[in-house]
Amino acid sequence: MDLFLTANSLVSDANQWFEFLSTAFSGAGELLSRWRERRRGEAERRQQMWKEEDAKMKQLHYCMLDLPDLINHAEWLSFVKDDKEVAKLLPKIKSRLYDAYELLEEFNHHRFQIGLNPCESEEQVGDDFLQSIADGNIVRGILDYLSYLRSAIGSVADRRVRSEQDKFGKLLRPAMSAFYDRSMVQSLKKEVDEVLYLLEVKKISCTVLLRLHENGEIRGELLQAAKGPRQETSDDNVIVVGIAGIGGVGKTTLAQQVFNDERVDKFFDLKIWISVSDDFDVKRLTKEILQSALENSMQSNNLCSLQQVLTQGIVKSRFLLVLDDVWDDLYANQDNRWQNFLEPLKTAQQGSAILLTTRSQRVADLVNENRQFQLEGLPPKIFSKLFKACAFGNDSCQVNTELKSIGKMIIPQLKRYPLAAETLGRLLKLRLDKKYWNWVSERELWELKQEKYDILPVLRLSYMYLPRHLRSCFLFYSMYPKGHQFDKDALVNNWIAAGLVESCKGDKLESDAYQYFEELLHRSLLHKEASAESSKYVMHELMHDMAQLVSENDCFIIKCSEDIQKIPEDVRHLSIIGGSDLSETNLRKLCEYKKLRSIVCHGVNSDIVTPAAKHWFELLEFLY
Numbered sequence: 001m002d003l004f005l006t007a008n009s010l011v012s013d014a015n016q017w018f019e020f021l022s023t024a025f026s027g028a029g030e031l032l033s034r035w036r037e038r039r040r041g042e043a044e045r046r047q048q049m050w051k052e053e054d055a056k057m058k059q060l061h062y063c064m065l066d067l068p069d070l071i072n073h074a075e076w077l078s079f080v081k082d083d084k085e086v087a088k089l090l091p092k093i094k095s096r097l098y099d100a101y102e103l104l105e106e107f108n109h110h111r112f113q114i115g116l117n118p119c120e121s122e123e124q125v126g127d128d129f130l131q132s133i134a135d136g137n138i139v140r141g142i143l144d145y146l147s148y149l150r151s152a153i154g155s156v157a158d159r160r161v162r163s164e165q166d167k168f169g170k171l172l173r174p175a176m177s178a179f180y181d182r183s184m185v186q187s188l189k190k191e192v193d194e195v196l197y198l199l200e201v202k203k204i205s206c207t208v209l210l211r212l213h214e215n216g217e218i219r220g221e222l223l224q225a226a227k228g229p230r231q232e233t234s235d236d237n238v239i240v241v242g243i244a245g246i247g248g249v250g251k252t253t254l255a256q257q258v259f260n261d262e263r264v265d266k267f268f269d270l271k272i273w274i275s276v277s278d279d280f281d282v283k284r285l286t287k288e289i290l291q292s293a294l295e296n297s298m299q300s301n302n303l304c305s306l307q308q309v310l311t312q313g314i315v316k317s318r319f320l321l322v323l324d325d326v327w328d329d330l331y332a333n334q335d336n337r338w339q340n341f342l343e344p345l346k347t348a349q350q351g352s353a354i355l356l357t358t359r360s361q362r363v364a365d366l367v368n369e370n371r372q373f374q375l376e377g378l379p380p381k382i383f384s385k386l387f388k389a390c391a392f393g394n395d396s397c398q399v400n401t402e403l404k405s406i407g408k409m410i411i412p413q414l415k416r417y418p419l420a421a422e423t424l425g426r427l428l429k430l431r432l433d434k435k436y437w438n439w440v441s442e443r444e445l446w447e448l449k450q451e452k453y454d455i456l457p458v459l460r461l462s463y464m465y466l467p468r469h470l471r472s473c474f475l476f477y478s479m480y481p482k483g484h485q486f487d488k489d490a491l492v493n494n495w496i497a498a499g500l501v502e503s504c505k506g507d508k509l510e511s512d513a514y515q516y517f518e519e520l521l522h523r524s525l526l527h528k529e530a531s532a533e534s535s536k537y538v539m540h541e542l543m544h545d546m547a548q549l550v551s552e553n554d555c556f557i558i559k560c561s562e563d564i565q566k567i568p569e570d571v572r573h574l575s576i577i578g579g580s581d582l583s584e585t586n587l588r589k590l591c592e593y594k595k596l597r598s599i600v601c602h603g604v605n606s607d608i609v610t611p612a613a614k615h616w617f618e619l620l621e622f623l624y
Helices: 002-064 067-080 084-114 127-135 138-157 162-172 189-199 206-214 220-227 251-259 262-267 282-294 303-314 328-334 337-347 361-368 380-398 401-414 418-429 434-441 455-464 468-479 488-497 507-522 541-550 561-566 584-592 606-619
Strands: 238-244 270-277 319-326 352-358 372-374 536-538 555-558 573-577 598-602
Touching: 002 084, 002 127, 002 138, 067 084, 067 138, 067 455, 084 127, 084 138, 127 138, 189 238, 189 251, 189 352, 189 372, 238 251, 238 337, 238 361, 251 319, 251 352, 270 282, 282 303, 282 319, 282 337, 303 337, 328 337, 328 361, 337 352, 352 361, 361 372, 361 507, 380 401, 380 418, 401 418, 401 434, 418 434, 418 455, 455 541, 468 488, 468 507, 468 541, 468 555, 468 573, 488 507, 488 598, 555 561, 561 584, 584 606
Parallel strands: 238 352, 238 372, 270 319, 319 352, 555 573, 573 598
Antiparallel strands: none
């Protein structure tokens, strides 16, 4: 009996247990169902938020399409017209545009991580980011501010003639005549002789050339030119010689001295001087040659007719044509404009010549790669005399020896560039005072106030003429110390890492970056270091000053602990050079600059950089 009761009790307990489990499972199932429903609802809500923000991002992307062109035009107004209103707005619109690019980049990064369907992601990657941009209405804020800046700059731009930016060379560098002030310009006898050798005005045998080269009296390229082919094609009667070098080096001055040399007067029947600038229009130039050489002011716009008249007018003459300040548009659009321009001139008498000045190595190579004169500054003694004349005037003998001593320390910084001597000389001449001269000598050239036709504004023309996609890459050079030898591969990889190469996929990104490098090289914005390995390149120090001037809001160099306090709020790229007084604490402060994309270190103690770098990567989300 007891056994029976025990069995019944067990069965009863089991039934109760099963009822409990059934109830529990039922409740758990209901809870699970509710949890799944809530999770599905949250996923759908997230997905809806992503769709809404995606629509905003597309709107932002559309809004940004014309901004690079607007910024480009604003830079012209700020630079060419010295428009203070636009200059004040320009850093703001650049900064906001960078903000927009970075927001789009981060948004696309999170979308890529969670895949095409956000509700299937278990970890819900990007939720914090999504919530932050939704709650803060960040996209709307950027859109509104960009709209305001666009309107503000647009209203100013409408008061200017937009077509003027296409003639920037003439606005910033007035057309130069064939004549010059002989009292201010030192004679470049040796350089003039070498150009006359290339033009074959001054005849000399290869044996004599070799002896002069061995004695250091002429350059190696002149010897190579004499040994090389006389001209590009055997049936041409016209020799073409290019004088190449960066702005302010004295190319026009050398061409003027060649043009006015007595030997040139005796050798050529006609001499023609044309200021080309950035407008290599074959029709315009042909008209100017007709007017100058034949005093024929033809009104026809038919290029064929103009060239026929020119052909008939010069067929019995030996001419020298100087084309001053030729820019890269000579080879733009692959339209053979150089050959079209040259064609009627080939009928002239044997010995006719074209002397061309250019900043672009590609232009010099195009017109004649065998006959070039690379101008790299005045001879030291002549440059020293020019600097003294600019700084002291005609009374240099009366100046105290202390100022002369300071002047000697300044001269090497100017790299024998005549326009640099004129720029610094003008500043120093204002106050013949030791304290002021010492102050100037301790400043970087880009820190000193420049007038419209001084060295850095003239060099800045080369930057203004760059296509938009090359500008950021060029300015990245300012992150390195002066005289730094660049390794091409390392620099290209740094551009890519810093997001400076326009977005594309796979190998194309790298090939585009190498193409950028070659374009900057051809534009003479950097050059191969002759004394280094074949893969090493350097930027001219004056060009480096110009890059620092242009990039001062986006890039910054830290040389000592005091510089930490001077960092611009919206800085994107930082360079740390040396800095023996820097500490880990100093470097940790860089985390305050949330928009930093790159930090480049040169000669900094790894013991302080390594721990600081851990904080940089933790707190600076855009740092590469």
